[in-house]
């Protein structure tokens with residue numbers, strides 16, 4: 538079981554870092570939930586936006602620590618901090634571009650990077666994570682609080698009840714902007730959506746994020762996104778066929794649950810995908 542400090546323990550920050558953290562923040566990158574600033578000694582702080590829950594920050598710390606303990610290439614969290622700029626996690630700096638950037642710069646290497654990504658995801662899935670929240674519960678909550686009509690919700694929840702449990706480590710947001718490419722290979726960051734459960738929905742979520750997640754959506758990029766998602770998923774299937782089970786059922790559940798919090802990127806294409814997924818398992822189609 539991972540223990541998470543309830544309160545930041547400034548005394549535990551390496552002495553060379555204390556003080557510098559507050560005074561010398563230069564933003565390295567920002568995301569939807571945080572900005573990441575370089576501090577001294579090859580470290581960064583991820584400073585969360587005010588709206589991010591304590592639970593989410595604790596989960597990111599716990600899941601990244603668990604992954605590191607399991608031998609997965611991650612930035613191992615050092616410390617939780619409460620800075621003037623906000624609540625933060627101190628991490629070692631990972632030197633290398635995101636996989637998305639790398640693929641843009643080296644398009645001819647995209648196929649091999651996506652195969653590396655699938656192999657990396659499979660290694661993550663080899664880790665047990667009994668202490669994390671259950672993905673089944675996350676999906677259940679998202680369906681109940683999502684926009685689908687009550688009859689479809691009930692049918693989907695019955696379907697979900699019949700799907701197997703699992704205790705694997707699931708990243709929950711494994712896409713090309715949450716992987717940094719270093720000289721030593723890919724490193725997974727941003728564990729705030731991690732959970733435990735069956736592997737299939739985590740693989741399908743990655744496939745969906747690559748196709749319909751946030752990012753550019755012009756015609757050419759969309760074709761590239763669809764190709765990249767296929768390349769990743771085909772390789773995952775090839776190297777770990779036994780990991781995947783009840784794909785159509787999980788596809789319908791994961792897509793329906795995503796309706797709750799989705800940015801309207803490629804909305805028409807996503808709704809067509811969702812409706813096909815629902816029909817494949819005999820669920821009523823949504824309009825839109």
Ligand SMILES: Nc1ncnc2c1ncn2[C@@H]1O[C@H](COP(=O)(O)OP(=O)(O)OP(=O)(O)O)[C@@H](O)[C@H]1O
Nearest residue numbers: 566567568569570571573612628629630631726727
């Ligand atoms: N340990 C690290 N070392 C170097 N750069 C990092 C590190 N952690 C994060 N970054 C940079 O900061 C960016 C945002 O980090 P992260 O994905 O953790 O934030 P986020 O706000 O949760 O993202 P999202 O937009 O996915 O919600 C990354 O894409 C990466 O460029």
Ligand SMILES: [Mg+2]
Nearest residue numbers: 568714715727
């Ligand atoms: Mg991120």
